[in-house]
Amino acid sequence: MYVCICNAITDKQIRQAADDGVSDLWQLQKELGVASNCGKCKQVAVEILGERKLHRGQSTGATKSASSV
Numbered sequence: 663m664y665v666c667i668c669n670a671i672t673d674k675q676i677r678q679a680a681d682d683g684v685s686d687l688w689q690l691q692k693e694l695g696v697a698s699n700c701g702k703c704k705q706v707a708v709e710i711l712g713e714r715k716l717h718r719g720q721s722t723g724a725t726k727s728a729s730s731v
């Protein structure tokens with residue numbers, strides 16, 4: 663799904679950027695150009711980044727639990 667219409671950036675691209683280490687909107691703007699025009703996509707982009715961080719945190723926690731057993 664397109665998140666940033668102005669720059670034709672999809673949720674998939676934002677998730678990939680998060681997986682590659684992008685952790686905040688400033689970095690996302692620098693990497694992909696999200697929210698660099700009208701800014702209407704800003705909130706959704708931040709939400710996707712947050713979801714990705716949360717997802718990664720849960721995955722890391724599960725890995726730690728499994729390895730410590």
Ligand code: FES
Pocket residue numbers: 665666667668669696697698699700701702703704
């Ligand atoms: S929709 Fe992203 S800058 Fe306009």
